Amino acid sequence: MSLQTGFGFGLAKRLREREAEGLRRNLSPIESVAATSRIAEDPKGEKPTFGDEQTIFAANNYLGLAGDERVARAAADAARTVGAGAGASRLVVGDTPAHRSLERALAERKDTERALAFSSGYAANVGTLTALSPDVIFSDELNHASIIDGARLSDADVEVYDHCDASALADAMAEREREVTPGESWLVVTDSVFSMDGDVAPLADICDIAEQYGAWVMADEAHATGVYEGGMVGELGLEDRVQVQLGTLSKALGAQGGFIAGSETLIEWILNAARSFVFSTGLAPPAASAAERALELAPEQRADLWANVERLRDGLESVGYEVYGETHILPVLVGEREDAIALDERLREAGIVAPAIRPPTVPEGTSRIRVAPQATHTEQDIEHCLAAFEAAGEEVGLL
Structure with a gap:
């Protein structure tokens, strides 16, 4: 039996099926x-050849700080x-002054006793949820x-529970309480700002319900950190x-990385029990210092972001x-998959990169x-985007 047929797991076939369904993705x-950049014309080439400059509306670099010289200098100084790297797990010899300084700044911004930096937001979520190991997780x-x-x-x-539906959460908790023996540990977990709909979780109502049943609440502030002072939790005073x-x-x-913030006891438990923290090399010190500098600069960037959000939404x-939504994320409803893909392609032809989500x-x-x-x-970037959307929408038959 050949390696291809015996141990290939049918990967080539599965890739073909994914491609036929329009779900295969490639690196580009x-x-x-930055706000404007060039994308490789031949993504699979050994050395990328970049095309014309395009205006990027596809990034989560909301405050434009990824290319800020002050942030870059902070990273370079730390390196x-x-x-350039932590060199080990934080629990071995990978805990540096850059990590400690960042975590103090994060705890201050989040108004908590302490914070803990992970190598990514993904690692922070997986590590925290598995370390807490509640009996029940109520998840949006x-x-x-x-x-x-x-x-x-x-x-x-x-x-x-149903998306952003506090009543559905309350019903789920009431039903669970009727069916099980008292004494379970319960955790409600929700994004605070949702990346695909641009809406906000009803956090105050969620807290009310959680407190009624003695549950904890965990909020993922990935798309709110930096955009709101203290994230959406801080914005709402929760x-x-x-x-x-x-x-x-x-x-x-x-920058790069993720974090959790909370009580001293929470952080001590997580740094001892979260496998994605314990068994990973610490966050690179340049990323930690870059993030701390960006945290300082965030307030002065917000006014420009919200001005651009308002112009784009109105236009x-x-x-x-x-x-959709009520935040800095603007999902433009199209409807059918084919129309969204066609609109995406027309926008790219016009020099606007904004992804179709299907x-x-x-x-x-x-x-x-x-x-x-x-x-x-x-302002020219915003006007360019609006003109491209109008022309592309008419061409595709959406307007």
């Missing part, structure tokens, strides 16, 4: 992480003085994949009611598009273009 190098149906995976690995019973705050350093802060709606990522009939403005987009 980008020249720089010179501390090292549109939570991020890292929450879903962490919940599965935790061995908890997972109760999925720091004392959300026991576990999680965030990323790789979106609005433009898109004025030409006839329906725009099933299974979103429900059937709700395919969309996800528009993510950045603080560093100029």
Whole structure:
């Protein structure tokens, strides 16, 4: 039996099937992480050849800090003085002043006793959920994949409630209480800002319900960190009611990594029990220092971001598009998968990169273009985007 047929797991066949379903993805190098950049014309080539400059509305670099010179200098200084990498697990000899300084700054911003940095937001979610290992996890149906995976690995019973529906959460808790022996540990986990719909979880209502049943609340602030002071939890004044705050350093802060914030006891337990922390090399010191500098710079970037969000939302709606959400993420509803793909292609031809999001990522009939403005987009960039959407929409037959 050949290696290909005996141990290939049918990967070639599975790839062909994925491609036939329109679900296969490829890596496409980008020249720089910025509001405008060039994308490789031949993604599979050994040395990328970049095409014309395009305006990027596909990144989570909301505050435009990934390319900020001040953030880059902080990273370079840390690389010179501390090292390019941590060199070991934080629990061995990989715990550096850069980590400690970042964690103090995060705890201060999140108004918690302490914070702990992970190598990624994904690692933070999976590590935290498995370390907490509650008996039951109540999870919003549109939570991020890292929450879903962490919940599965935790061995908890997972109760999925309707998206952003506090009443559905209350019903699920009431039903669980009727069916089981008292004394279970319960955890409610939700994104605070949802990346595909641009909406916000009803965190205050969730806290009310959780407190009624003695449950903890964990909020994933990946898309809120930096954009709101203290994240959405801080924006709503819920720091004392959300026991576990999680965030990323790789979106609005433009660096790399993830973190959790909470009580001293929580952090001590997680750093001892979260396998994705214990058995991983520590976050690279340059990423830690870059994130801390970005955290300092975030407030001065927000006004430009929100001005761009308002211009884009108003402009898109004025030409006839329906725009979901209430945050800095602008999902433009298209409907059918084919129309979203066609609109995506026309926009790229016009020099606008904004991805089509389609099933299974979103429900059937709700395919969309996800528009993510950045603080560093100029007025000309915004006008270019709006003109491209209007022309492409007319060409595809959506307007």
